[in-house]
Amino acid sequence: MPIHIPFLNRLWQRIMPFRKGLPIFMFFLLVSAVLWAIIRLSTEYEETLAIPLSFQTAVGDYSLVYYSDTVIYAKAKLKGTQLASWQFRNNVNPFLLKFNNLRLKPNRQGYAELFIPTTQLSAELTTWLHSTSSVVVIRPDTLYFGFERTYQKRVPVKPCLKYTLSPQYFLVDSVRVSPDSVLIQGPTRIIDTISFVNTHWMDAGEISSDKTFTVKIQNPYSHLGIKISDEKVNLKLKVERSTEATVELPIRLPDSASCSLKLFPDKVSLRLLVPFGVYKNLNTNDFLVSVACPDSSDFKRKMLTVKVDRLPAGSKLVEIEPNEVEFLIFN
Structure with missing residues (x-):
């Protein structure tokens, strides 16, 4: 439906008397909003919180391999400011469980167990949350942890390096790694499956000089x-400019009494x-070329392929x- 200009004029004439009072209205609206926020943030609330947990991964000679829960649920009384702060840091700052003052119960299989009634955490949680009353854990009622004896061994470090x-x-x-091996430590069943670690x-990128x-x-x-x-490790690459060289070498014959051969020619040239x-110290002893004893296919062709076994x-x-x-x- 089209809007006529006269209608807009009448609407504008009705709004005009209120224009002078609009800033005052906005000021009081802002003050009301601030007062409402202050009241809400200073009010005390009882909330059920999902509290994420983090743990020590090692206790003495044992390493943690199993845990029953990663979250506990607890009731706490918090002011609005504390509740807002908690909601912000919930996934950023988990509650750390420390096992230093707790005794593990070893069994015959080389494992150890630990049971923690969550009621024992009430005082620590109250302090941690800055609650105005004691925190009551709703569930679970017990936390279970399984440990395995710690084992260590040395494994090589493999470089993951791309270059041209x-x-x-x-x-x-070859690419030099320093140190070329590291000591790994943890549960035996995990350590046994690790034979090396990668960088x-x-x-x-492109390399034309020695790099580290x-x-x-x-x-x-x-x-785990x-x-x-x-x-960290250091990766060292040693590079040099190359030049072309040609070397003439005798072909090594098979070391077998049942394979007596005569070759034509008995030397090859390597470029x-x-x-x-x-290049400055090039020596024929740095090279090795050979042929294998002929098989049935070689007899048909009457030729042997020359293999390069060693190069500088x-x-x-x-x-x-x-x-x-x-x-x-020769027979």
Whole structure:
């Protein structure tokens, strides 16, 4: 339905007399809201609270492996300000249960148990919540905890590192990890399943010089009570510019009396890329090429494939010539 201009004019004329009083009205409305909030926040309320728990993961020679509950429900009297504060920090600041002054009950299987009646927590919860009266735990009535003897062992650290080498650069040695192993500690049944730990994933990008990176160690078992002696390790990469080298080598024959061979040719030429530091001290003893005893398929082709068994550290094979050789067997 269309709205006519005369209607708007009449509406405006009715509102005009109240314009002067609008700021006063808004002021008193604001004061009323503030007073209402003060009264509400100073009022005492009895509420049932869901209180999250956190625990010690180790007690003496034992590690925590099982717990019955992670939340307890309790009645508490709190002022409005305290209740608002509690609702804000509910999931941020759990109630910490400490086992230091409690005695575990070991059994014959190497486990230990602990039972805590929740009525014993009333005084601590009252202080922790700043309640105006004693906190009453509604449920559960008892908390149960299972412990297992703590065991420790040393495991290697595996680097999770991605990198690329600039053109004509080689990694002289493998990635060095320092320390290369760490001590892990926790429940025996968990420790027995862990054979190594990984570092956090890292992308180092393109590398053209020696680099050292500090990386944190992953601990995916922390919630199971596993502790790791070190938080970080250093990853070291040693790189050098490469150059091309050609080496002629004799082919090693099978070390078997039943396999007496004559090869044609009996030498091969290797073309490879090697770091400058390695090139200066290149020696034929750093290489090994060989052939295996021929099988039925080799007899048909009358050729043996040459295998490269050993190369200097950090070098990369480009070509082997020839990569197959003829053979003759002596009876």
